[in-house]
Structure formats: structure tokens, C-alpha cells
Amino acid sequence: MSKKALVMLESGFYLYGETFCGSGECFGEFVFNTAMTGYEEIVTDPSYRGQIVTFTYPLIGNYGVTFNNLQSNSIHSEAVIIRENSAIISNHAAKMSFADFLTSHGKMGIHKLDTRALTTRLRKYGAIKGGISTDELDPEKFLQKITEAPDISDFNLYEEVIGNEVLTFEGNTANALNLLVVDFGIKRSILENLRKYYNHIYLVPFDINFDANIANLDFDAVFLSNGPGDPRIVHSFDKYLHEFAYNNFPIIGICFGHQLIGKAFGLKIDKLIFGHHGGNHPVKNIETGKVFITSQNHNYAISHQSIIESVDWNMNWLHLYDNTVSGIKHKTLPISSVQFHPEASPGPNDAALVVFDDFFKIVKDSNA
Incomplete structure (x- = not known):
């Protein structure tokens, strides 16, 4: 069951969306990826450790997850943000949905929000710390949590x-x-x-x-x-x-x-x-x-x-x-x-x- 989610940057910019998997809170460095395909490879790439990935392509998940293209054994991105998660999988080789794959690794997926607005913000002001929450939906209170969260540069990722x-x-x-x-x-x-x-x-x-x-x-x-x-x-x-x-x-x-x-x-x-x-x-x-x-x-x-x-x-x-x-x-x-x-x-x-x-x-x- 989907939940309302607050997506917020340390700058104070925020949007509301819905979960298509997972719940709770997570923090990381917000980045955007312009690839049209390859989400299976992207989220399992160790280089995305500590980052929350926004996909600029509007529909993600339509070919499921095959396990043939994993770049590691884990999902390293902290969460993913997309415009729309595909409810239909069109791939005979798919073993599970993208949502189920994220869930199996304890990761949140957020959709039904304006990814164009978020990407434009990141382009203008740069990669920035932020967070996602289904527990705290008040922007002012959640901003305090983001401010107190450790920065990605504090870790030897x-x-x-x-x-x-x-x-x-x-x-x-x-x-x-x-x-x-x-x-x-x-x-x-x-x-x-x-x-x-x-x-x-x-x-x-x-x-x-x-x-x-x-x-x-x-x-x-x-x-x-x-x-x-x-x-x-x-x-x-x-x-x-x-x-x-x-x-x-x-x-x-x-x-x-x-x-x-x-x-x-x-x-x-x-x-x-x-x-x-x-x-x-x-x-x-x-x-x-x-x-x-x-x-x-x-x-x-x-x-x-x-x-x-x-x-x-x-x-x-x-x-x-x-x-x-x-x-x-x-x-x-x-x-x-x-x-x-x-x-x-x-x-x-x-x-x-x-x-x-x-x-x-x-x-x-x-x-x-």
C-alpha cells in the first residue's frame, strides 16, 4: 500500500510524492540520472553508495529485473525517485518487478511527483544533501532532521x-x-x-x-x-x-x-x-x-x-x-x-x- 512521502533538500525545497515500495526515512546526496534504461545496473553500481537517485526518464520499471545485469550483490543507492513506476512488466526474462527488487533490499521507491522540478533544482544548485520520509510530513520539522544527518563526505564510502x-x-x-x-x-x-x-x-x-x-x-x-x-x-x-x-x-x-x-x-x-x-x-x-x-x-x-x-x-x-x-x-x-x-x-x-x-x-x- 502506497504512503504519502516528503522529498526534501537541505536548501528547503520540497515535494510530496507517494511510495511504490518501502517506507520510513532515509538521507543521502541527491543526484539525477538521465539514462532511459538500465535502472537495474544503476542502483547496484557501488559508485551510487550514499546517494538518492532521481531518474529523469518518466517511466521506470517497465521491463522488470532480470538479475542478468546486476553490477554487485547489493542495491547501493539509498532510494530512487521516479515520475511513474510501471505497474506492467513487458519482458519475458524478468524475474521480479523493480518495486519488489527494491523492497528485497530494504530500499524506498518514490513516484508521482514532479521529477522535472527536482532535476531543475539540482542542476541549478548542485548535488545536495536531502532526505525522504513517510513518517514526518511536516517540512519544517523534517528539515531539522536533514540538517542533523551526516553528510556523504563524512564517510569513506x-x-x-x-x-x-x-x-x-x-x-x-x-x-x-x-x-x-x-x-x-x-x-x-x-x-x-x-x-x-x-x-x-x-x-x-x-x-x-x-x-x-x-x-x-x-x-x-x-x-x-x-x-x-x-x-x-x-x-x-x-x-x-x-x-x-x-x-x-x-x-x-x-x-x-x-x-x-x-x-x-x-x-x-x-x-x-x-x-x-x-x-x-x-x-x-x-x-x-x-x-x-x-x-x-x-x-x-x-x-x-x-x-x-x-x-x-x-x-x-x-x-x-x-x-x-x-x-x-x-x-x-x-x-x-x-x-x-x-x-x-x-x-x-x-x-x-x-x-x-x-x-x-x-x-x-x-x-x-
């Missing part, structure tokens, strides 16, 4: 989404090269893509004792995964990045990993006003001039100005909506990274061959 041991995945046995993957909250689809290229993949939690746990691992390159939270507060991994780099290991990062590479080597990280969340973000490969539509999910970016001032780094990918940095490449070391998600899930994966293929060629050349 990546620590909540990683494992606690080294895992080994078998990949392409036709290739002899092995890859060390540093986990900050990796998506399954990234691992699936990497397994096409490498013989063994060692998935290592970033906060593990590297000196004790990777000494006996035979790897030829290093990959830094995506993940949630603020990269500016992660400092413990910098020294290992420098060790890998100056031992001439090829290194690549995606999203959060991209930002960590930049930060570790002196580039400035800025928080974007409302971030990039969706599957329709055009980026330009500076080296070839080709444009790709990409999937993106981040609130932070490497400062364009710091790239201009750097003597060691080039920007090799540019975001065409706002001219933010979408990829970097070291001038002398085999290190590169991209802000977007080449594996998509959801979204277009046109850039996957470029990013993964190019890096694999670098790894092969480095080990020839």
Missing part, C-alpha cells in the same frame, strides 16, 4: 563496498599477461571486460596490506577501479601508485580510479556542481578527433587548469558538454585514465574497444 581478501579470476588463457585490479567498488561489467584480455586477474581491496599480500602475485599491469565518494580524502594509496609507476608498470584507471591517479601525481580535483550521471555524455578523443557517446557517473573531475599547468600530463579526452577533463595520459610513463565508463552498463560501450584495446597493447609492448 569506498570502504563499505569492497571485499576483504584477494580474489583471483580466470580470464583469457590465450594471453599470458596478468592484471592487478585495485578495488574501490568495482562493477561486475568492468571485470567481465578485463577477463577478455588477461590470463589472470587479481582483485585486491585498496586498503589491504599491499606489501604483505601482493609480493607473490605475478602481474604485468595495474588497474584502478571505479568507486563511490570523494577521491580527495584518499591518501593511503598514493605511495603504491608511485611505486608501480616508477617500476614502469602500465597503469590505467576508470572514474574514481582516474581521479586518484590524477590526485596522486599532483593534479587538482574539483567537485562538479551536479556531476555527470547518465548514458548520453559525448567525449572527444583529442588524439584522433573522434567523438564517442559514453556512460558517466561521477561528482568530481580533474581540474582542467591543473592539466594546462602540468609538465607531465596531457588531456587526451574532453567532455563536450562542459569541457571538463574526461581522460589523461602521462607524457613519459605508461599511465592513462578515463573519467567515463567504457564498459557502460548501462549505456553505449563504443569507447570500450578504444580504451581497453589501447591499454592492452601498451601492456603487451611493455612486456615484449
Whole structure:
């Protein structure tokens, strides 16, 4: 049975909607996602940890949940807000409804409210803390609760989404090269893509004792995964990045990993006003001039100005909506990274061959 729900931002802006699953109260950082499909992948992406996701596409849930596209074992978004939840599922492969899927993980779903107004607010004033309640419907009283709720930046969110041991995945046995993957909250689809290229993949939690746990691992390159939270507060991994780099290991990062590479080597990280969340973000490969539509999910970016001032780094990918940095490449070391998600899930994966293929060629050349 649906309940009236108060959806409110810390700024004081609020709307009323109805639950299509769940009840109670939750708090988090409000973001919006422009993808038309892919809600199954979005809510299970560890990068959404601590966030309340507003879907701009008006009808969500019409193809149910198949469990074929989950990016982790959990729903990481705190709640979802949509214009209309589809009561009809049109998909022979669906195992359950989106509402039932959210309910099974104890998450709230809100609909029947003006998502356009909410998105416009977020675009104008940026990603912001807020909350949802079916218990307290008085805006003035609920605003006090939101103000007292901890901010997303108070948590090391990546620590909540990683494992606690080294895992080994078998990949392409036709290739002899092995890859060390540093986990900050990796998506399954990234691992699936990497397994096409490498013989063994060692998935290592970033906060593990590297000196004790990777000494006996035979790897030829290093990959830094995506993940949630603020990269500016992660400092413990910098020294290992420098060790890998100056031992001439090829290194690549995606999203959060991209930002960590930049930060570790002196580039400035800025928080974007409302971030990039969706599957329709055009980026330009500076080296070839080709444009790709990409999937993106981040609130932070490497400062364009710091790239201009750097003597060691080039920007090799540019975001065409706002001219933010979408990829970097070291001038002398085999290190590169991209802000977007080449594996998509959801979204277009046109850039996957470029990013993964190019890096694999670098790894092969480095080990020839």
C-alpha cells in the first residue's frame, strides 16, 4: 500500500510524492540520472553508495529485473525517485518487478511527483544533501532532521563496498599477461571486460596490506577501479601508485580510479556542481578527433587548469558538454585514465574497444 512521502533538500525545497515500495526515512546526496534504461545496473553500481537517485526518464520499471545485469550483490543507492513506476512488466526474462527488487533490499521507491522540478533544482544548485520520509510530513520539522544527518563526505564510502581478501579470476588463457585490479567498488561489467584480455586477474581491496599480500602475485599491469565518494580524502594509496609507476608498470584507471591517479601525481580535483550521471555524455578523443557517446557517473573531475599547468600530463579526452577533463595520459610513463565508463552498463560501450584495446597493447609492448 502506497504512503504519502516528503522529498526534501537541505536548501528547503520540497515535494510530496507517494511510495511504490518501502517506507520510513532515509538521507543521502541527491543526484539525477538521465539514462532511459538500465535502472537495474544503476542502483547496484557501488559508485551510487550514499546517494538518492532521481531518474529523469518518466517511466521506470517497465521491463522488470532480470538479475542478468546486476553490477554487485547489493542495491547501493539509498532510494530512487521516479515520475511513474510501471505497474506492467513487458519482458519475458524478468524475474521480479523493480518495486519488489527494491523492497528485497530494504530500499524506498518514490513516484508521482514532479521529477522535472527536482532535476531543475539540482542542476541549478548542485548535488545536495536531502532526505525522504513517510513518517514526518511536516517540512519544517523534517528539515531539522536533514540538517542533523551526516553528510556523504563524512564517510569513506569506498570502504563499505569492497571485499576483504584477494580474489583471483580466470580470464583469457590465450594471453599470458596478468592484471592487478585495485578495488574501490568495482562493477561486475568492468571485470567481465578485463577477463577478455588477461590470463589472470587479481582483485585486491585498496586498503589491504599491499606489501604483505601482493609480493607473490605475478602481474604485468595495474588497474584502478571505479568507486563511490570523494577521491580527495584518499591518501593511503598514493605511495603504491608511485611505486608501480616508477617500476614502469602500465597503469590505467576508470572514474574514481582516474581521479586518484590524477590526485596522486599532483593534479587538482574539483567537485562538479551536479556531476555527470547518465548514458548520453559525448567525449572527444583529442588524439584522433573522434567523438564517442559514453556512460558517466561521477561528482568530481580533474581540474582542467591543473592539466594546462602540468609538465607531465596531457588531456587526451574532453567532455563536450562542459569541457571538463574526461581522460589523461602521462607524457613519459605508461599511465592513462578515463573519467567515463567504457564498459557502460548501462549505456553505449563504443569507447570500450578504444580504451581497453589501447591499454592492452601498451601492456603487451611493455612486456615484449
